[in-house]
Amino acid sequence: MSERRPGEIPEATVARLAVYLRVLTGLVDASTVIVSSEELAAIAGVNSAKLRKDLSYLGSIGTRGVGYDVTLLREKIASSLGLTQRRTCVLVGVGNLGHALAGYPGFSSRGFTFVGYFDVDPGRVGDPIADSKISDISELESVVEANGVSIGVIATPAEAAQTVCDRLVDAGVTSILNFAPSVLAVPDNVDVRKVDLAAELQILSFHEHRKSRGPGDGLVESVG
Amino acid sequence: MSERRPGEIPEATVARLAVYLRVLTGLVDASTVIVSSEELAAIAGVNSAKLRKDLSYLGSIGTRGVGYDVTLLREKIASSLGLTQRRTCVLVGVGNLGHALAGYPGFSSRGFTFVGYFDVDPGRVGDPIADSKISDISELESVVEANGVSIGVIATPAEAAQTVCDRLVDAGVTSILNFAPSVLAVPDNVDVRKVDLAAELQILSFHEHRKSRGPGDGLVESVG
DNA sequence: AACCGCTTGTGAACGTAAGAACAAAGTCGA
DNA sequence: TCGACTTTGTTCTTACGTTCACAAGCGGTT
Ligand SMILES: NC(=O)c1ccc[n+]([C@@H]2O[C@H](COP(=O)([O-])OP(=O)(O)OC[C@H]3O[C@@H](n4cnc5c(N)ncnc54)[C@H](O)[C@@H]3O)[C@@H](O)[C@H]2O)c1
Ligand SMILES: NC(=O)c1ccc[n+]([C@@H]2O[C@H](COP(=O)([O-])OP(=O)(O)OC[C@H]3O[C@@H](n4cnc5c(N)ncnc54)[C@H](O)[C@@H]3O)[C@@H](O)[C@H]2O)c1
Numbered sequence: 001m002s003e004r005r006p007g008e009i010p011e012a013t014v015a016r017l018a019v020y021l022r023v024l025t026g027l028v029d030a031s032t033v034i035v036s037s038e039e040l041a042a043i044a045g046v047n048s049a050k051l052r053k054d055l056s057y058l059g060s061i062g063t064r065g066v067g068y069d070v071t072l073l074r075e076k077i078a079s080s081l082g083l084t085q086r087r088t089c090v091l092v093g094v095g096n097l098g099h100a101l102a103g104y105p106g107f108s109s110r111g112f113t114f115v116g117y118f119d120v121d122p123g124r125v126g127d128p129i130a131d132s133k134i135s136d137i138s139e140l141e142s143v144v145e146a147n148g149v150s151i152g153v154i155a156t157p158a159e160a161a162q163t164v165c166d167r168l169v170d171a172g173v174t175s176i177l178n179f180a181p182s183v184l185a186v187p188d189n190v191d192v193r194k195v196d197l198a199a200e201l202q203i204l205s206f207h208e209h210r211k212s213r214g215p216g217d218g219l220v221e222s223v224g
Numbered sequence: 225m226s227e228r229r230p231g232e233i234p235e236a237t238v239a240r241l242a243v244y245l246r247v248l249t250g251l252v253d254a255s256t257v258i259v260s261s262e263e264l265a266a267i268a269g270v271n272s273a274k275l276r277k278d279l280s281y282l283g284s285i286g287t288r289g290v291g292y293d294v295t296l297l298r299e300k301i302a303s304s305l306g307l308t309q310r311r312t313c314v315l316v317g318v319g320n321l322g323h324a325l326a327g328y329p330g331f332s333s334r335g336f337t338f339v340g341y342f343d344v345d346p347g348r349v350g351d352p353i354a355d356s357k358i359s360d361i362s363e364l365e366s367v368v369e370a371n372g373v374s375i376g377v378i379a380t381p382a383e384a385a386q387t388v389c390d391r392l393v394d395a396g397v398t399s400i401l402n403f404a405p406s407v408l409a410v411p412d413n414v415d416v417r418k419v420d421l422a423a424e425l426q427i428l429s430f431h432e433h434r435k436s437r438g439p440g441d442g443l444v445e446s447v448g
Numbered sequence: 449a450a451c452c453g454c455t456t457g458t459g460a461a462c463g464t465a466a467g468a469a470c471a472a473a474g475t476c477g478a
Numbered sequence: 479t480c481g482a483c484t485t486t487g488t489t490c491t492t493a494c495g496t497t498c499a500c501a502a503g504c505g506g507t508t
Contacts, residue, residue: 002283006447009430010464010465011464011465012431012464012465012466013465014427015427017372017426017430018420018422018423018426018427019407019423021240022401022405022422022423022504023407026339027427032386032416035488036485036486037485038482038485039428043407045407045408046405047236047466047467049243049467049468049469050465050466050467050468052485052487052488053465053466053467053487053488054487055486055487056486056488060486060487061486061489062471062485062486063474063475063485063486064472064474064475064481064484064485064486064487065473065475065476065483065484065486066474066475066483066484066485066486068486069484070381081426081427081430082430082432082433082434082435082436083426083429084228087425088427089425093398096323096324096327096328096475097324097328099320100320100321100324101323101421102322103320104320104321104421106405106421106422107421107422107425109498110422110425110426111429112422112429113386117308134458150432151425151428153314153430163342171243174432174435175428175429175431175432176428177421177424177425177428180438181330182244182245183243183267183268183269185269186268188437191428191431191432193424193427193428195241195419195421195424196242197325197328197330197331197401197419198242198246198330198334198336199243199246200402200417200419201243201306201313201331201334201336201375202242202305202307202402203238203239203417204247204375204399204400204415204417205305205306205307205311205335205336205375205399206233206238206241206305206306206372207399207415208306208311208398208415209304209305209306210306211398212306213446233493234495235495236494236495236496237492237495259454260454260455260456261456261457262455271496271497273458273496273497273498274495275498276455276456276458276494277457277496277497279456279457279493280456280458284456284457285456286455286456286457287455287503287504287505288454288455288456288457288502288503288504288505289453289454289455289456289457289503289506290454290456290504290505291454291455291504292456362477366477381502398478400452430468437481
């Protein structure tokens with residue numbers, strides 16, 4: 001019955017590991033040495049059984065009767081997420097959103113190095129950005145190849161996203177973070193994650209709609 | 225065995241409805257009249273059976289042997305998501321990211337009206353933003369209450385997020401979109417969605433890490 | 449009207465994830 | 479050294495989500 005291979009971490013768990021990592025970094029900063037699953041789960045906003053199960057995929061890290069060594073756990077999670085080596089990234093499309101992303105220090109502090117910011121607009125190319133400069137999109141491939149870039153961030157309009165994606169993939173990028181509202185087609189070996197902000201608001205809208213009709217009543221409003 | 229109430233749409237489905245809606249809007253613009261589940265699924269990047277099941281929660285909309293009426297389906301999804309009425313929103317924290325969000329026309333075009341942009345920084349208050357002005361955070365409650373705001377967007381630093389959240393909730397906001405890397409505590413009747421961009425990169429990093437060790441082999445590199 | 453080809457809507461099988469509950473395994477005090 | 483106590487790691491159950499496969503239903507054609 002579908003025994004999970006050791007080292008195979010469920011997708012849902014991976015997403016939460018990133019959250020635990022952030023919480024643990026906060027605890028390290030606060031000089032906390034030991035934390036129990038109950039405490040950590042409370043801070044991370046999850047069920048403690050779920051947290052323990054998540055951590056169990058990384059091996060047996062805690063001490064029964066005591067809890068988890070904060071520093072050790074943080075390192076273990078970081079290494080599971082492949083964060084022991086810095087990852088190089090490029091950003092394509094330095095408009096409104098691209099500027100915000102480029103100016104965010106949280107990426108670098110978490111081990112992500114942006115080695116290039118690209119735009120097609122000649123009016124923007126050369127502009128300073130995050131102690132670097134906006135490069136022309138024509139330089140994309142050479143920068144990606146020279147730096148072994150593995151992650152590409154797309155913040156262009158939707159129409160350009162697939163073209164940009166194809167170029168990134170051809171140049172060797174194997175992970176894409178897409179902010180454009182479009183579905184990207186990629187080869188099997190490439191991972192895509194999308195951030196669809198309008199969709200987020202629409203999902204909230206759905207729940208608002210549901211709430212406003214009263215929770216769980218079968219009342220159908222004005223049919224016919 | 226847990227029969228699903230009519231009108232109860234699974235969470236995973238709701239998230240995809242937003243995607244279908246966007247695709248359908250594109251089809252309407254392209255004057256497409258009818259679309260089959262196969263076509264629509266291909267564009268939306270999902271399995272066609274999944275798409276049909278998703279749509280089946282909205283009732284029987286398609287015509288067997290033919291497909292779905294694009295306009296009708298679009299309207300049906302929009303109404304299910306509660307997008308027939310415009311939703312009013314406020315944005316708190318008009319820094320890097322907040323500016324990008326405020327300048328984005330895609331929210332308004334999808335039925336979300338921002339009625340206030342708030343910041344605590346006196347140096348920013350009064351600055352023009354998206355044919356409006358940045359307001360002082362002290363005006364938050366009055367604007368929320370006066371406009372019946374249901375959605376609050378938080379783009380402040382993590383430290384301020386919980387405080388801002390509490391104020392939004394107290395003022396009557398029942399849905400929160402949180403960009404700050406922090407876990408928000410809210411009452412049961414309030415929905416929170418978080419957008420954690422650093423976590424997205426870390427998830428991609430995980431898969432990079434996994435890929436670089438070869439897909440699925442049990443090989444452990446350089447232990448000891 | 450009867451048939452044919454096509455596409456929907458759904459029931460059943462499968463897979464993944466969440467949560468409850470508890471045995472195992474450790475610490476600490478006597 | 480022993481026993482009481484605490485918290486982990488895991489098993490088992492239940493819920494949720496995805497995919498397959500096909501009967502049901504519709505439009506067009508003869
Ligand atoms: N700004 C937001 O808050 C927001 C919210 C939701 C979604 N988005 C999406 O994010 C994307 C970017 O949004 P934005 O507000 O920054 O838009 P923007 O128009 O301000 O910026 C887009 C940038 O991409 C550049 N560009 C266009 N084609 C390109 C190409 N082929 N190669 C390289 N660069 C190219 C443009 O020159 C421009 O600088 C859009 O797809 C938008 O729909 C943005
Ligand atoms: N910029 C990005 O690309 C990015 C990426 C990932 C996460 N984030 C997160 O999004 C949030 C905003 O990021 P940013 O880059 O815009 O930061 P920023 O510092 O540029 O902007 C934060 C704004 O919030 C305001 N603020 C602070 N406390 C406030 C309060 N109590 N009430 C109202 N306003 C307050 C500040 O005056 C400032 O204008 C942060 O939590 C950040 O971690 C941003």
